[in-house]
Amino acid sequence: MDRRQFLRRSGAALAVSGASGLLAACGASSPTPAASSSGQNRTPVTITVWDYYGSSTPVKPALAGFKNRYPWITVNYQGLDWDTISTKFTVAVSSGSAPDMATLDMTWIPTYASTGLLMDLSKVSGGMLNGKPIRQQYSGGGLNAMTYQGHYVTMLFDEDCYALYYRRDLFEKKGISVPTNWSEMRAAAKALAQDTNGDGKADKYLMEIDPDTFHYASYLFQNGGAILDPANSKAVFNSPQGVQALEMYKGFLDDGTGIYWGPGQGDRIAGLNSGTVAMFEDGPYYMGIMKDGAPNLAGKWAIATAPYSRKPGSYLGGTGLSIPANAAHADAAWTLIQYLLEPRNSVGVATYSGAAPGLSAALQSPRVQKPDPYFGGQDTWKVWLPTMASATHYPYVRQWNNIDRAIADGVSAALLGKKTPQQALDDAAAQVDGRLR
Amino acid sequence: MVKAAARETTATAPRGPAAAPVMRRLRRRFRGSGSGYVLVLPAMLAAIAFLYVPMALSAYWSFTDFNGLLPPRWVGLANYRELAADPLFLQAVRNTAVFVLLAQGIGPVLGLASAALLNNKLRFRGLFRTAYFIPVMTSLVVVATIWKMLLNSNGLVNVIFGYLHLPTTSWLSNPSTALPSVIAASVWQGFGFETVIFLAAMQAIPREYYEAAMVDGANAWGRFRHVTLPGLRRTIIFVYVIGIIQASQVFDQVFVMTQGGPIESTNTVVNELINRFNSLQLGQASAIAYLLAVVLAFVSFVQIRVFERRD
Numbered sequence A: 001m002d003r004r005q006f007l008r009r010s011g012a013a014l015a016v017s018g019a020s021g022l023l024a025a026c027g028a029s030s031p032t033p034a035a036s037s038s039g040q041n042r043t044p045v046t047i048t049v050w051d052y053y054g055s056s057t058p059v060k061p062a063l064a065g066f067k068n069r070y071p072w073i074t075v076n077y078q079g080l081d082w083d084t085i086s087t088k089f090t091v092a093v094s095s096g097s098a099p100d101m102a103t104l105d106m107t108w109i110p111t112y113a114s115t116g117l118l119m120d121l122s123k124v125s126g127g128m129l130n131g132k133p134i135r136q137q138y139s140g141g142g143l144n145a146m147t148y149q150g151h152y153v154t155m156l157f158d159e160d161c162y163a164l165y166y167r168r169d170l171f172e173k174k175g176i177s178v179p180t181n182w183s184e185m186r187a188a189a190k191a192l193a194q195d196t197n198g199d200g201k202a203d204k205y206l207m208e209i210d211p212d213t214f215h216y217a218s219y220l221f222q223n224g225g226a227i228l229d230p231a232n233s234k235a236v237f238n239s240p241q242g243v244q245a246l247e248m249y250k251g252f253l254d255d256g257t258g259i260y261w262g263p264g265q266g267d268r269i270a271g272l273n274s275g276t277v278a279m280f281e282d283g284p285y286y287m288g289i290m291k292d293g294a295p296n297l298a299g300k301w302a303i304a305t306a307p308y309s310r311k312p313g314s315y316l317g318g319t320g321l322s323i324p325a326n327a328a329h330a331d332a333a334w335t336l337i338q339y340l341l342e343p344r345n346s347v348g349v350a351t352y353s354g355a356a357p358g359l360s361a362a363l364q365s366p367r368v369q370k371p372d373p374y375f376g377g378q379d380t381w382k383v384w385l386p387t388m389a390s391a392t393h394y395p396y397v398r399q400w401n402n403i404d405r406a407i408a409d410g411v412s413a414a415l416l417g418k419k420t421p422q423q424a425l426d427d428a429a430a431q432v433d434g435r436l437r
Numbered sequence B: 001m002v003k004a005a006a007r008e009t010t011a012t013a014p015r016g017p018a019a020a021p022v023m024r025r026l027r028r029r030f031r032g033s034g035s036g037y038v039l040v041l042p043a044m045l046a047a048i049a050f051l052y053v054p055m056a057l058s059a060y061w062s063f064t065d066f067n068g069l070l071p072p073r074w075v076g077l078a079n080y081r082e083l084a085a086d087p088l089f090l091q092a093v094r095n096t097a098v099f100v101l102l103a104q105g106i107g108p109v110l111g112l113a114s115a116a117l118l119n120n121k122l123r124f125r126g127l128f129r130t131a132y133f134i135p136v137m138t139s140l141v142v143v144a145t146i147w148k149m150l151l152n153s154n155g156l157v158n159v160i161f162g163y164l165h166l167p168t169t170s171w172l173s174n175p176s177t178a179l180p181s182v183i184a185a186s187v188w189q190g191f192g193f194e195t196v197i198f199l200a201a202m203q204a205i206p207r208e209y210y211e212a213a214m215v216d217g218a219n220a221w222g223r224f225r226h227v228t229l230p231g232l233r234r235t236i237i238f239v240y241v242i243g244i245i246q247a248s249q250v251f252d253q254v255f256v257m258t259q260g261g262p263i264e265s266t267n268t269v270v271n272e273l274i275n276r277f278n279s280l281q282l283g284q285a286s287a288i289a290y291l292l293a294v295v296l297a298f299v300s301f302v303q304i305r306v307f308e309r310r311d
Helices: A003-013 A020-027 A060-069 A082-094 A109-115 A121-125 A140-146 A168-174 A182-192 A213-222 A240-254 A268-274 A285-293 A330-340 A348-353 A381-389 A400-415 A421-436 B002-012 B019-030 B034-061 B078-085 B087-118 B125-137 B140-151 B156-163 B175-203 B207-215 B220-231 B233-248 B252-257 B269-278 B282-310
Strands: A045-051 A073-079 A101-105 A155-160 A163-167 A206-209 A258-260 A277-282 A301-304 A314-322 A391-393
Touching (some): A045 A082, A060 A073, A060 A330, A060 A348, A073 A330, A082 B269, A101 A109, A109 A314, A121 A330, A140 A155, A140 A381, A140 A391, A155 A348, A163 A168, A168 A182, A168 A301, A182 A206, A182 A240, A182 A277, A213 A240, A213 A314, A213 A391, A240 A258, A240 A421, A268 A285, A301 A381, A400 A421, A400 B269, B034 B282, B078 B282, B087 B175, B087 B233, B087 B269, B125 B175, B140 B156, B140 B175, B175 B220, B175 B233, B207 B220, B252 B269, B269 B282
Parallel strands (some): A045 A073, A206 A258, A206 A277, A314 A391
Antiparallel strands (some): A163 A277
């Protein structure tokens, strides 16, 4: 299950245990000088909000406090699922019936921003968020992801990047050191894998290999590669760095220490519970899923910075708070965005959704950064913080969906042995170049 | 004086030789049916607003470069030319053709066979009829989700295959088995519909025909071939016309089970249309919709003509 699948199912999946005790604390809010609205137009207004988080949303619980502080702004909250927003958003904006604010997946931002569907938030914000410059409140990677052609087009609400989840108990039992680079990671996978049915093939404690752009891009970035050239006019992921990255990723399958986790493999959580998977790479949102879906594994897993070849790297995604280009009440929508991005409300991203807040102050809050009993008392955010700082967002081009698809197809073809990594990436790059032309 | 002249002018104004009979014919045709037109007017307006206008707009968009926000830019046949040369679209066409051929090759035959069985006096006949029809009433998304679970690496299908010492695979992750797996799920879900249609048609065939055939010495196969099949001719046309149209528009199963993967091996025309739509290529998405509509209209026309000629 990747983040897309998670968001598709989030209505049922993310009931993070223990969150309920924090709800009241998060919901309570009082006016702060930074957010006071003395200069605002107080004409009653109703704004429409589209939200894809599902039952674990941090947006909806914050609305009561928002109403208390801004009684003249009524929020028409509409909970939609991930797929619905992705298909409805374009139609709504083009037909002039757009919501005033929407939660949007950061992987959609390249297409939406380059097509002009999103409002320039630099104008409506004046570069300030809750009285402080926006640039001081996010990591460098986060700021890059929020910016298109020098303008803010979204405000990062939750952040997604990949780190290594591993079976701490097995590592300790077998005396394996936590890997920091690719060769150590391959060695750790070899030491972990076990053949339990005597057929000569390892079937337990394997490294999960996902055939998607998220994972491949992370390996590519760790090897100093890039998806497109700096002008976003040509594919460069088939460079020697890109091919090495795919060869490394495929290496787990070639030596039998990895398991291909395609659409027919079922839910990952089953693989964790059965012991089939002992290492995988994913984002902070998956911590909540593990606590909910594999409570029996509490204390057995830990998280580490994803091992790398040349430099730490990960894809950067998450959720942005955006105002459509033709929103009717942009000022009121921006007021809501500011409110949601106050650190006390932004912490809700972690406490309600189990994800990582995009706002640095929320991420560094003691309510987020604390030992996690599920992960053996590890303060996992000490891993996520530097990972986010080194993460890279996808290129902002209109054709991103097609590029993502071409790369995923190429990665799948290589992992399934249909093509060599070089051949698969060259073919994908040719497709991408055709699209970019 | 002036008014009188005007009245005279109006009364004697030349209206063309055919105008009067046409008006009379129209008046005769619509006489007494005004209330009927008033009653169908809301439905007609709804159809115009929600069907014909969008269809016309979509036809226009298929000749434009349109992303849904900026004004459409006329590009003539460029979208159609690009589709004709696009390996992803051509792969989707091939996959859809395979889906239609296999699903329509197997589904109606299974439906016919099961209808023939259920047309006999069997014990628990009502139970079987209900059992065959339950998948049809079940949401396609639910059916696809169940099949996805059955077909996953640790699913029931592999457990049974393993027990029988047959080779197992990750059915939906393997490009060679993914499309047949989706077809199997679709046939299972859909053939109950064909069963019910064929069964109803079989029961409308007069018993006297069968009795006459028996008197002539026809065995069971002979009666099926020379009485049942000819009696089902129009039903077969209906089942295939509807079946081919539905199969050509396959989407839900693909979306739930494979999302078009792995490596585009299950990507279908409608899935590709949705992909283009999500990529804000509304011009190309519209062109795909029109290509599909034209092909389906042509295939349906040919089917009906062929069967009519045989009649």
